[in-house]
Structure formats: structure tokens, C-alpha cells
Amino acid sequence: MRPLRAAPALTLVLMLGPVLAGLAGTLGPALGVLPALGGHALSLEPARALAAWPGLPRAIGLSVGTGLAATLIALGTVTLFAAGWSGTRAMALLERLLAPLLAVPHVAAALGLAFLIAPSGWILRALSPWATGWQRPPDLLILQDPMGLAMIAGLAAKEIPFLVLMTLAALPQAAPARRLTIARALGYGRTTGWLKAVFPAVYAQIRLPVYAVLAYSMSAVDVAIVLGPSTPPPLSVQVVRWMSDPDLSLRFQAAAGAVLQLGLVLAALGLWRLGELAAARLGRRWAEGGARRLAEPVLRAAGLGLAALAAAAVILGLAGLALWSVAGFWGFPDALPDGIGLRSWARHGPALIVPARETLLLAGLATALALALTLACLEAEHRFGLAPGSRSLWLLYLPLLVPQVAFLPGLQTLALSLGAGTGRGTVVLAHLVFVLPYVFLALSAPWRAWDPRHATVAAALGAGPGRIFRNVRLPMLLAPVLTATAVGFAVSVGQYLPTLLPGGGRIRTLTTEAVALAAGGDRRIIGVTVLVQTVLVAAPFALALAAPRLIYRHRRGMRGAG
Amino acid sequence: MRRFAPLAVTLGLLASPAPSSDLASDPADWPALLAEAEGQTVYWNAWGGAAATNDFIRWAANEVGDRYGVTVEHVKLADTADAVSRVLAEKTAGKDTGGAIDLIWINGPNFAAMKEAGLLYGPWAWDLPNWRYVDTEGKPAVTADFTVPTEGFEAPWAMAQVVFYHDTARLAEPPKTMPALLDWARAHPGRFTYPQPPDFLGTTFLKQALYELAPAPSVLQKPTDEADYAAVTAPLWAFLDELTPHLWRQGRAYPQSGPQQLQLMADGEIDLAISFSPGEASTAISNGQLPDTVRTFVLEGGTIGNASFVAIPYNASARAGAMVLANFLLSPEAQAQAQDPDILGYGTVLAMDKLAPGDRARFEALDLGIATLSPAELGPALPEPHPSWATRLEADWIARYGVAP
Numbered sequence: 001m002r003p004l005r006a007a008p009a010l011t012l013v014l015m016l017g018p019v020l021a022g023l024a025g026t027l028g029p030a031l032g033v034l035p036a037l038g039g040h041a042l043s044l045e046p047a048r049a050l051a052a053w054p055g056l057p058r059a060i061g062l063s064v065g066t067g068l069a070a071t072l073i074a075l076g077t078v079t080l081f082a083a084g085w086s087g088t089r090a091m092a093l094l095e096r097l098l099a100p101l102l103a104v105p106h107v108a109a110a111l112g113l114a115f116l117i118a119p120s121g122w123i124l125r126a127l128s129p130w131a132t133g134w135q136r137p138p139d140l141l142i143l144q145d146p147m148g149l150a151m152i153a154g155l156a157a158k159e160i161p162f163l164v165l166m167t168l169a170a171l172p173q174a175a176p177a178r179r180l181t182i183a184r185a186l187g188y189g190r191t192t193g194w195l196k197a198v199f200p201a202v203y204a205q206i207r208l209p210v211y212a213v214l215a216y217s218m219s220a221v222d223v224a225i226v227l228g229p230s231t232p233p234p235l236s237v238q239v240v241r242w243m244s245d246p247d248l249s250l251r252f253q254a255a256a257g258a259v260l261q262l263g264l265v266l267a268a269l270g271l272w273r274l275g276e277l278a279a280a281r282l283g284r285r286w287a288e289g290g291a292r293r294l295a296e297p298v299l300r301a302a303g304l305g306l307a308a309l310a311a312a313a314v315i316l317g318l319a320g321l322a323l324w325s326v327a328g329f330w331g332f333p334d335a336l337p338d339g340i341g342l343r344s345w346a347r348h349g350p351a352l353i354v355p356a357r358e359t360l361l362l363a364g365l366a367t368a369l370a371l372a373l374t375l376a377c378l379e380a381e382h383r384f385g386l387a388p389g390s391r392s393l394w395l396l397y398l399p400l401l402v403p404q405v406a407f408l409p410g411l412q413t414l415a416l417s418l419g420a421g422t423g424r425g426t427v428v429l430a431h432l433v434f435v436l437p438y439v440f441l442a443l444s445a446p447w448r449a450w451d452p453r454h455a456t457v458a459a460a461l462g463a464g465p466g467r468i469f470r471n472v473r474l475p476m477l478l479a480p481v482l483t484a485t486a487v488g489f490a491v492s493v494g495q496y497l498p499t500l501l502p503g504g505g506r507i508r509t510l511t512t513e514a515v516a517l518a519a520g521g522d523r524r525i526i527g528v529t530v531l532v533q534t535v536l537v538a539a540p541f542a543l544a545l546a547a548p549r550l551i552y553r554h555r556r557g558m559r560g561a562g
Numbered sequence: 563m564r565r566f567a568p569l570a571v572t573l574g575l576l577a578s579p580a581p582s583s584d585l586a587s588d589p590a591d592w593p594a595l596l597a598e599a600e601g602q603t604v605y606w607n608a609w610g611g612a613a614a615t616n617d618f619i620r621w622a623a624n625e626v627g628d629r630y631g632v633t634v635e636h637v638k639l640a641d642t643a644d645a646v647s648r649v650l651a652e653k654t655a656g657k658d659t660g661g662a663i664d665l666i667w668i669n670g671p672n673f674a675a676m677k678e679a680g681l682l683y684g685p686w687a688w689d690l691p692n693w694r695y696v697d698t699e700g701k702p703a704v705t706a707d708f709t710v711p712t713e714g715f716e717a718p719w720a721m722a723q724v725v726f727y728h729d730t731a732r733l734a735e736p737p738k739t740m741p742a743l744l745d746w747a748r749a750h751p752g753r754f755t756y757p758q759p760p761d762f763l764g765t766t767f768l769k770q771a772l773y774e775l776a777p778a779p780s781v782l783q784k785p786t787d788e789a790d791y792a793a794v795t796a797p798l799w800a801f802l803d804e805l806t807p808h809l810w811r812q813g814r815a816y817p818q819s820g821p822q823q824l825q826l827m828a829d830g831e832i833d834l835a836i837s838f839s840p841g842e843a844s845t846a847i848s849n850g851q852l853p854d855t856v857r858t859f860v861l862e863g864g865t866i867g868n869a870s871f872v873a874i875p876y877n878a879s880a881r882a883g884a885m886v887l888a889n890f891l892l893s894p895e896a897q898a899q900a901q902d903p904d905i906l907g908y909g910t911v912l913a914m915d916k917l918a919p920g921d922r923a924r925f926e927a928l929d930l931g932i933a934t935l936s937p938a939e940l941g942p943a944l945p946e947p948h949p950s951w952a953t954r955l956e957a958d959w960i961a962r963y964g965v966a967p
Contacts, residue, residue, distance in 0.1 A: 056964030097663045120829035136732075139752030144815035230758060230815060232965040328849045332830040343850075522821055522851065 005384060007376035011436065012395065014373065018411055018433050019399050023262075030253035034413065038249050046204025046256035053253075054217075055232030058146075062234040063264055064357065066148040067218030070155035071272075073092060075210055077156070078163040080303030082202070083194035086176065090304055094164065099310055101161040102487075103537045104314055105489075105494040107514045108530040110154045110226040112317020115324070115523060117150065118143050121330045122320045128333035139331050144229050151228040155217045157310040163209060164307075170205035174198055189220065189293040191300055196287040200280075207276075208393060212400040214272055215265050217455035219403035222496040222511070226518045235261055236405045243409045243501065254409055262406035269401070305560065318534065325527030343523040352510065352532055359509040359536060362424070362499070363492035370439040370488050371481070377440070378447045389442075396440055399433045408501040427507050430498035439488040446480035474560065477549065482544035490537045510536065566716050587881040589689035589889075595618030595882050600631040604885035606872075607645040608667035610638025614845075618906045621899065626890050632883040637663070642672050649875045661877035665884040668716060668873045670708040671949040677715055677871065683874040685714030686885060692892035693717075695921075698915030699802050701943060703869040706909050708946040709783050716871035719891040720900055723943050724770055724865035727843040727933065728837055731855040733833040740774045740801060743834075747808040750890070753833040755809050758816035758964065760956040767836050768955045769947055770866055772798045782947035786954050795955070799962065806963060813963060829851055836928045840940060841907025844931025858933050860941050867909060867943025896919035903931040909940075 028034055036501075053378030085091045102111075128134040130194050143150050173494050176198045183193030219236040226235055233241075244253035268507065324330070328339030374492035381388060408430065450473060458468045459475060474481065496511050510533040517526045552558035589595055606623075610616055616636065623634035626930055639645055645666045652661050669674070676682050695719065696704055704718040705711065712718075721875065728736040733753075737746040742958050749755050757764035775797040781789040806813035812834055812849040817823040825843075826832045828851055837843065837858075872891065874884045894917055897910040914922055914937075928934070 038912060053965075056959050059967065118829075120826075120831050129822075137829060139811065141811045141814055141833075144811075146814055231819065231963070331828065331853060336624075339851075521826060524851075 011373045024413035025414035030259040046252035048254045059235040070217040071214040073156040074159040077306040081307040082301040084300035110223045160310040166209040174201035189296040263478040314315040321527040324523040358525030367488035426502040430502040435488045444486035484542040486540035597884045599882035603633040604664045607637045616752040664878040664880045674710040687717035688714040690889040716873035717888040718869040718911040719868040723867035730768035763820040786950040843933035898924035
């Protein structure tokens with residue numbers, strides 16, 4: 001019983017420990033202190049070196065601009081779509097697409113989008129030359145554009161499914177049907193009524209996920225490497241370049257850049273909060289103004305169009321890469337390759353076995369740990385009547401709010417100076433930091449919603465708490481447990497920086513391979529790698545759907561439980 | 563390459579005289595050395611990033627094992643610097659014998675740093691039996707590695723030379739000088755680019771252009787601080803200032819690597835690309851990565867060439883075995899195998915006129931592929947500039963074009 005009682009504290013340590021240790025390990029070198037590399041005294045030299053980098057102002061502008069824009073677009077799309085379409089068939093369709101969309105790793109989505117929208121990409125291949133007249137790709141700056149527009153599109157497309165999921169989870173607590181009925185009775189249009197009556201209650205609940213999206217978008221590295229500009233790149237990418245440079249003296253400058261990145265994210269979160277307050281004031285005035293209909297058809301169409309566009313971009317992008325993986329020569333402007341064959345799979349597939357095994361191992365370990373901790377925490381909560389406060393939700397989100405580049409370099413440096421080196425253990429710990437919050441978020445609601453009267457009945461039949469947990473609660477909640485496992489697995493597989501930096505570049509997973517190959521640009525290998533990666537993520541999701549049905553095929557009452 | 567400046571400094575501080583070669587492993591007495599090597603295990607630290615190279619290394623390892631009883635283990639490196647750091651760490655820890663590395667695939671700044679710090683065993687390479695076939699006159703790169711004389715501390719095993727490739731279907735007559743390239747780019751904006759420095763290939767383009775544009779290119783063989791850097795590079799920057807607005811995407815974006823540049827060529831986005839591997843285009847054609855209308859050419863006045871070498875750390879455990887392997891890599895058989903574009907497509911370091919007719923026939927029988935130039939067409943190779951030029955060119959390029967608004 002004692003270890004169970006300690007579970008919440010242990011979880012907190014394992015989750016926040018690496019973040020705080022990493023932040024400390026970043027702050028030290030940023031201020032010139034890193035004894036292993038001869039930094040013994042406080043100094044502003046790293047900051048000065050950072051300031052002297054001529055690309056700094058633009059890199060900062062890119063980080064802030066792309067992060068805010070991607071978050072605004074994603075939130076706006078999700079809001080408009082939910083306002084115009086919740087409860088309809090379009091919404092139900094998107095809900096079904098949600099799992100696969102969420103399962104596509106960020107790099108895969110970015111690489112797919114890159115092939116879709118490039119001047120020599122699939123869209124223009126399909127339209128050329130008959131519609132455009134182009135025999136050669138036009139010299140248009142679509143990818144790597146200095147404004148980061150392609151990167152904004154990629155980030156938004158990948159964050160929309162996540163925010164939809166969060167909104168769907170938040171909706172029931174906002175009692176949308178009742179609010180909407182009242183609004184409609186008062187003569188408000190569907191969208192206008194939803195925006196005025198339901199949105200404030202929903203937003204209050206999805207605020208933390210939105211903050212996480214903002215923090216992520218500002219500091220994403222993998223998506224930025226694929227879609228973002230390179231002259232100069234966004235700050236986070238440059239920090240990683242300095243960090244991975246064999247010239248170890250650049251670590252100081254990298255640490256200073258990482259601290260700056262943290263400052264930028266905090267400032268942007270503050271700015272967003274101010275925006276929230278301003279929007280609330282304006283919104284209240286608008287809500288009380290009594291306008292009944294606000295361009296309803298336009299808003300509805302926009303919501304559906306944007307959501308469909310985001311889903312189509314991810315799915316078509318993947319389809320394009322799948323085609324590349326079996327393509328013979330495929331030149332512009334052909335819409336389809338010259339020939340189809342398994343040559344690329346035969347050639348590059350075997351080389352993926354080692355990184356695939358590493359990916360599975362890391363994801364398996366991190367997910368198993370996260371699941372065990374989450375179950376222990378939830379069970380402790382249940383047995384000891386611990387009430388989770390709103391503050392614990394903040395703690396849960398902290399690793400998602402602190403930019404990865406701000407603490408992962410520190411974690412690497414710290415591990416190095418402790419002589420721990422860079423190994424699988426450090427990487428699993430780093431993955432756990434990101435896997436745990438998602439597993440917890442996915443599992444806590446259904447776990448808490450479980451009717452405790454089942455436990456009472458079981459206890460009356462003579463079962464102890466352990467047996468109730470094993471024989472009643474866990475089987476009944478099998479479906480959500482498996483879903484949470486699949487989510488955790490997907491999160492781990494998609495991790496780029498938490499593999500690269502704590503692993504010192506020596507641990508190769510499908511994601512690190514995919515990012516490295518992106519620099520290589522051979523779409524056949526990229527296609528093969530990305531498909532293997534996506535299958536690896538999608539398989540647990542499929543299993544989570546199928547397993548309860550198979551296991552309980554003779555127990556009708558258990559199917560669809562939870 | 564650029565990565566080496568700081569390590570070189572560190573090594574410089576630790577520099578000490580090279581250890582004397584008082585051990586039995588003497589390539590001049592080859593039969594005795596073969597006897598000594600039998601049963602040894604050679605840990606060959608070599609870049610492991612390409613399937614083709616790994617396959618070739620496996621082939622060589624099997625051959626050496628069958629013929630001489632020497633076991634070869636390929637330690638796959640992501641970066642040669644890792645091996646150098648390892649030897650340095652061993653030296654710092656006082657482990658002067660029984661080191662973990664027996665042979666390193668090395669060149670350029672890595673070699674310079676290790677040689678200067680006394681981390682290499684030797685000289686031994688010029689006493690290898692197969693050294694007599696090496697083309698020391700025609701390929702100066704086999705005896706001076708990035709301006710640093712090898713003095714027999716490393717044995718060459720492959721040649722690389724800068725070439726350009728173009729799609730004849732879109733560009734029949736490619737420009738063969740830098741000024742001609744500029745004129746062509748002006749007339750065809752957006753059809754040329756190069757990988758973004760500090761990518762190795764991008765920096766090579768800068769060095770190649772500097773060779774042609776510098777008032778007196780011989781100064782490139784000296785460190786930059788012995789030359790008037792500003793005056794030497796001024797014509798290069800003037801050239802790039804003119805060229806950049808006519809580049810692909812007006813120079814606002816660049817491919818990030820050689821392979822990405824190759825993909826742009828395949829997509830028809832550019833008509834002309836730089837490569838450091840004379841056989842790359844042929845290999846890409848046979849892989850379906852490039853259309854079969856692509857051909858290779860070199861610039862008038864020659865292009866930069868360099869050689870890949872193997873070296874033995876001062877504390878290696880299996881010196882004799884390492885020398886047997888190095889000697890095998892210099893054999894006409896291994897060299898012909900490496901030059902086969904279906905296997906590796908690397909240039910040979912041997913002189914054809916020094917070979918026996920039967921060995922020469924091996925090379926003559928090779929089908930180099932439709933896009934590969936013959937050694938005669940490839941022309942003379944220019945020596946690599948001193949490493950300090952690359953470092954400064956990269957820094958200046960980034961400040962001028964790499965962070966452009």
C-alpha cells in the first residue's frame with residue numbers, strides 16, 4: 001500500500017525532475033558555467049556571442065511569428081468547425097479520422113506536405129502542363145520561405161486534430177446542447193449562438209492545450225527543418241545546430257539561445273493571456289450586443305473548409321510519400337511515376353530494422369513506465385480519496401509548456417558532466433516526460449468516470465482492493481487503457497529532440513532517421529521510412545480498437561465499456 | 563571539415579613528438595609482417611553512413627580474412643571526429659598500447675590534427691608492397707592531404723574529384739568556367755543553386771570558384787593568415803553578389819545537402835549541379851533517381867580533387883593486420899572493385915601504366931556508366947586548399963548570404 005501512496009509524488013519527480021534539472025543544466029552554460037568545458041566563472045560571454053550572431057533578429061521574429069500564427073489558425077479553425085458543425089455528420093466523420101490524423105508523426109506530416117505544395121510537388125504535377133502550361137516547375141519560393149508560411153501551414157494542420165480532440169473532450173462539460181437550445185430559442189443562428197454561448201465555457205477548458213500548442217509551435221524543430229526557412233532558420237533550429245556541433249565551445253552559445261527561447265515562449269504566453277483578456281472584453285460586448293446572425297453560411301463554410309483542408313493535407317501528403325516509396329523515375333510534370341515496384345523497399349527496408357527496433361524499444365519502455373505511473377496515481381487517488389486540484393493539471397502541462405530546446409540540451413550536458421554519458425536510459429527518461437502527460441490526460445477522464453459502485457459490489461462479494469483493481473476495474477476499462485497506451489506510444493515514436501539530444505546523436509530511431517533523410521531529400525527512402533514510422537504508430541491504435549472486441553467477444557456487456 | 567578547427571587547437575596543445583617505430587611490424591619485411599598479422603583482429607573505424615560503402619568494406623573484410631587470416635571488424639562511425647576523440651582520450655589516459663582502434667578512414671583536417679599531435683603510427687604506407695602501383699605523379703593528392711604532406715603516415719585508397727552534372731535534355735552545352743556560369747545564370751534565372759554552406763559540398767563550390775577567380779591561386783596552399791585574405795577573396799564575393807539574385811529561389815533558400823540538390827535536379831527545378839563523386843550521376847541514373855539524359859562535365863582549368871586515406875593510431879593493437887588490410891585496399895583487384903559504379907564508383911589511386919596488363923584489363927573491363935567521365939576527360943585534379951580557407955569562407959558566406967533578409 002505504501003508504494004501506491006507514494007505514486008503521485010514519484011510521478012511528479014520523474015516528470016518534473018528532468019525538466020527542472022535540464023533547465024538548470026541549460027542556465028549554467030548560458031551564464032558561462034560548465035566546468036567540463038572549462039567554464040568556471042559567471043560570464044555574459046555566451047549571451048554576447050549569441051547577440052553577435054547576425055541571424056538573431058530574424059530567427060526571433062520567425063519563432064514568435066510562426067508560433068502565434070499557427071496557434072491562431074489552428075484554434076480559429078477548430079472553433080469555427082465546432083461552432084458550425086458539432087453534432088452533424090461532418091463532425092462524426094472527422095471524429096473517425098481523428099485517430100489516424102493524430103497518429104501521423106509530425107515529421108511525416110511535414111514531409112508529406114512538402115511534397116504536396118512544392119513548386120515541383122504533387123499538386124502542380126497534377127495541374128501541369130494542361131492547366132498551368134508549365135513544363136518545368138516554376139521558380140516559386142513556397143517551401144523554406146523566409147516568412148515561414150509553409151511552416152505555419154504544416155504546424156496548423158498537425159495541431160488542428162489535437163485541438164479537435166481536446167474540444168471534443170471538453171464539450172460535454174460545457175453542456176452545449178442546453179446552451180445552444182436556449183440561444184436558438186432566442187433567435188440566434190447556429191454558429192453565432194455557439195460562439196456566444198458555448199465557446200467561452202469550452203475555451204476555459206482547452207486553455208492549457210492551447211498554451212501547449214503555442215509553446216510547441218514556437219519551438220518545434222523537426223517541422224521547421226523540413227518546411228521552415230534556412231537563411232536563417234528559426235531560433236530553435238539554430239540552437240540545435242549549435243548544440244550538435246562537434247565544436248564544443250558552441251554549447252555555451254546554444255545554452256544562451258535556449259534560455260532566450262524559453263523567454264520568448266513565456267513572453268508569447270503572456271501576450272496570449274493579454275489577448276484572451278482583450279478578446280473576453282470585446283466578446284462580452286459582442287455577446288451582449290444582441291447580433292443574432294453573423295455571416296452564418298460564410299463562417300460555416302470556412303470552418304468546414306479549413307478543417308477538411310488540414311485533414312486532406314496530412315492524408316494526401318502521406319499518400320504522396322507512399323507512392324514515392326514504390327516509384328520508379330518520377331519527373332515533373334508527370335502526375336504519376338513511370339513505373340511502380342518494390343525496389344526501394346528491398347533496398348532501404350532492411351536498413352530500417354535496427355532503428356525500428358530501437359523505436360519500438362524506447363516507445364515500449366516509456367509507455368509501460370508512463371502507464372504504470374498513471375494507473376498507480378489514479379488508483380491512489382481513488383483509494384485514498386485524493387482530490388486532484390487544478391494546480392496538478394498545470395504541473396501535468398508544464399513539460400509541454402517549457403520549450404524542448406530550453407531543457408533538453410541542459411539534460412544532455414548534465415548527463416555528460418555526471419559521467420552518465422548518453423544512453424538509452426536518459427532517452428527513455430526524456431521520452432517519459434512527454435509521454436506521461438498524454439497518457440494521463442487520455443486515461444484520467446474515463447478512469448474517474450468509472451462508477452465506484454462496481455467496487456462496492458465487488459468488495460461486498462469479498463474482493464480486496466487489489467483484486468478489484470485487477471479483476472473488475474482494469475478489465476472494464478480495457479478500452480481506454482489501450483487507447484492511452486496507443487497515445488503514449490505515438491507520442492514516443494514521434495519524439496525528435498528528446499531522442500537526439502539525450503542520446504547524443506547515437507540513438508537512431510525512425511524519427512531521427514526521417515529528419516536526417518529530409519536533409520538528404522531522396523523521397524523514395526523518405527517514403528519508405530515515413531510509412532514504416534506511421535504503421536508503427538497506427539498499429540497500436542488499431543489494436544486498441546480491435547482488442548476489446550476480440551477479448552470480450554463472448555461477453556457482450558463488456559464490449560464498448562468505458 | 564569545419565568541425566575540426568577547435569579539435570585541432572586542443573590537439574595542438576597536447577602535441578608531442580611522434581612515437582618511434584621500434585616495433586617488429588615492418589612492412590619492408592613483408593613475409594614476416596604477414597606472419598605477424600595472421601590471427602589478428604583489426605578494428606577498422608570508418609564512416610558507416612552509406613549502404614554501398616558498408617557493402618564494400620564487408621567485401622574487403624571477407625577477402626582479407628580468407629587470404630591472410632586477418633579478421634576485420636567495421637566500426638561504423640557517424641563522424642570521423644569520434645574516432646579521433648577516442649584516440650585522444652586514450653592518450654590522455656596514458657593508454658599508449660592496446661588501443662581500441664587499429665585503422666581509421668581519414669582525410670584532410672582530421673589527418674592534419676592527428677599527425678601534428680603525434681597520434682599516428684608511422685611512417686609505414688610507402689613501404690607497402692602495393693605502393694609501387696600508386697599514381698604519385700599524376701595524383702598529387704595521394705601524398706599531400708589538404709596541403710599537409712602525408713610522409714607515409716597514411717595510405718590512400720580512393721580518389722574523389724569535383725564534377726558538375728547537367729541534364730542534356732534541358733541544357734545541352736553547359737558553361738565550363740565560373741564567368742560563363744554567371745552569364746548562363748543571368749540568361750536562365752532560377753536554374754542553378756548549390757548546397758548551403760557550411761554543408762561540405764557547398765563549401766567545396768566556394769573553394770572551386772575561389773580557385774578560378776583568385777588572382778594567384780597558389781596562395782591557397784598556405785594558411786589564410788599568410789595571405790592577404792581580403793584581396794584574394796574579393797573577386798569571389800563580387801562573383802557571388804552578381805550570381806546570387808539569379809540563383810534558384812533568388813538565393814533566398816538553398817538545398818541543405820548534396821542529395822537534396824540531386825532531388826531538385828530530378829524534379830527539374832535546376833539544370834546544373836555540383837558533386838564530389840565522378841560516378842554519382844551514373845549511380846543515380848541506374849537507381850532511377852535521375853533521368854538517363856544527365857551527363858557529367860568538369861570545368862576548364864581543372865577541379866579540386868582529394869583522396870581518402872587509412873591511417874593507424876599510434877597505440878593500435880593490430881598494426882600488422884591493419885597494414886595487411888591497407889595493402890589489400892591498394893591492390894588492383896580491390897581498386898577495380900571500388901571503381902565499379904555498381905559497387906562504389908570511387909576513383910582509383912593507381913597509375914594504369916604501372917599495372918600489369920592483366921590488372922589493367924580489370925579496369926578497362928569496367929563499365930563506368932553513361933554519365934561518368936573517363937580519367938582522361940576528368941582532367942588534372944587541383945589540390946585542396948589549406949583547411950583554414952574553408953573555415954573563413956564558411957563564416958563569411960553565412961554572414962553575407964546565410965542570414966539574408
